[in-house]
Amino acid sequence: MMPDFDENAVREGDFCGLDFLADFWRGKYLEEYIRDGGSKIKFVTGRPGSGKTHFLRRMTGLAQEENYKTVQFSAKEIWMHDFRDIYVEILNQCDLMDCLQAVSLNVIREMGYDPAEIPEGLRFIDYLSQNGAGDPVTRREIRTQLRRLFLGNPLLDNNFALACSMLTGSILGYPVLEEQSRELLLAWLQSDRTVKLSQLRALGFYPARINRFNARNMLRSLAEIVHMGGYSGIFIAIDDLEILVSRSSLEAVHYTKMKREDTYESIRQLIDDIDSMHYVFFTYAFDRELIDNENAGLKSYQALWMRIQNEVVGERFNRFSDMVDLDRLAAQEYTPEILAAISRSLARRRQNTASLSLEAAAELAAQARTGSVGVPGLILQAMGGGE
Numbered sequence: 001m002m003p004d005f006d007e008n009a010v011r012e013g014d015f016c017g018l019d020f021l022a023d024f025w026r027g028k029y030l031e032e033y034i035r036d037g038g039s040k041i042k043f044v045t046g047r048p049g050s051g052k053t054h055f056l057r058r059m060t061g062l063a064q065e066e067n068y069k070t071v072q073f074s075a076k077e078i079w080m081h082d083f084r085d086i087y088v089e090i091l092n093q094c095d096l097m098d099c100l101q102a103v104s105l106n107v108i109r110e111m112g113y114d115p116a117e118i119p120e121g122l123r124f125i126d127y128l129s130q131n132g133a134g135d136p137v138t139r140r141e142i143r144t145q146l147r148r149l150f151l152g153n154p155l156l157d158n159n160f161a162l163a164c165s166m167l168t169g170s171i172l173g174y175p176v177l178e179e180q181s182r183e184l185l186l187a188w189l190q191s192d193r194t195v196k197l198s199q200l201r202a203l204g205f206y207p208a209r210i211n212r213f214n215a216r217n218m219l220r221s222l223a224e225i226v227h228m229g230g231y232s233g234i235f236i237a238i239d240d241l242e243i244l245v246s247r248s249s250l251e252a253v254h255y256t257k258m259k260r261e262d263t264y265e266s267i268r269q270l271i272d273d274i275d276s277m278h279y280v281f282f283t284y285a286f287d288r289e290l291i292d293n294e295n296a297g298l299k300s301y302q303a304l305w306m307r308i309q310n311e312v313v314g315e316r317f318n319r320f321s322d323m324v325d326l327d328r329l330a331a332q333e334y335t336p337e338i339l340a341a342i343s344r345s346l347a348r349r350r351q352n353t354a355s356l357s358l359e360a361a362a363e364l365a366a367q368a369r370t371g372s373v374g375v376p377g378l379i380l381q382a383m384g385g386g387e
């Protein structure tokens with residue numbers, strides 16, 4: 001039986017060994033590749049207690065420092081087999097209206113005005129009217145700017161672009177959009193199935209419903225809006241993907257064979273589409289069981305496994321690899337000195353707990369080569385952190 005350990009304490013620890021990878025991702029991806037318009041999908045695996053959740057949280061923090069919109073959720077909370085659900089969660093965490101508010105400031109600047117000079121709470125069109133500039137020519141110029149920014153952008157889905165143009169106009173105060181119409185547009189963007197498309201047609205808007213087949217196009221458009229709003233991109237961290245092969249009746253979600261294969265197909269399609277996206281970084285994390293389970297794991301869906309397996313495995317850990325094995329990283333980077341440092345960090349957070357000596361850390365490093373628990377989990381056990 002696998003020894004118990006306090007998973008929350010594992011997540012809170014300052015695992016300095018992970019900096020070897022986190023700093024690399026920050027430099028190569030967050031600061032360069034993604035910010036410059038690229039997109040990427042990474043997979044992070046390891047034994048329970050290997051620090052996967054901590055690594056996702058650390059990367060999310062680094063992404064926030066690099067001015068990314070960040071999205072973090074668990075596969076235990078959001079259904080993974082329908083990409084529409086994933087898109088909606090990303091949309092909600094990105095705060096679309098915040099991005100459009102930033103875009104509206106760009107419109108104001110393009111019109112030759114300084115947003116800082118507009119009193120707080122006053123819409124742009126009202127500010128123009130107060131200064132005798134709300135004439136038809138100026139109003140037409142606002143429409144022109146909105147059309148150029150949204151409908152003239154080839155990276156945006158036409159329906160998504162039109163909805164965002166109308167919502168940005170509502171922020172500027174022109175073209176006028178009633179509150180009920182605004183809520184309808186937001187509900188459509190959120191794939192609310194109670195919205196009647198006939199209600200949207202009354203706005204001169206003729207969209208299709210957002211579903212699992214077009215949700216990736218919507219995500220592509222959302223990433224472009226986020227970038228237009230002045231952000232570097234979107235960093236998306238999805239944890240606990242091993243729920244796909246869980247047989248526990250205690251879990252809130254349970255995947256049938258069909259839903260599990262739909263999830264694998266959804267990820268496969270995302271991999272194939274990722275090069276057509278911009279400013280998006282996906283990271284999926286899961287226990288090794290998702291790989292080792294031959295009947296239900298990733299290897300059971302060859303169309304996906306062929307795309308994510310590492311064909312060439314060298315002696316050294318490859319930080320460019322799309323399939324990241326934290327156990328292998330630990331074997332290379334977690335020296336006894338680092339293990340002792342991790343234990344000291346954990347001891348500071350836990351009362352009446354002593355850190356490991358260098359000798360004990362060396363013994364633990366040797367023990368970590370086998371067994372079912374990752375290095376951080378073993379450290380906690382050695383420190384008396386078991387449940």
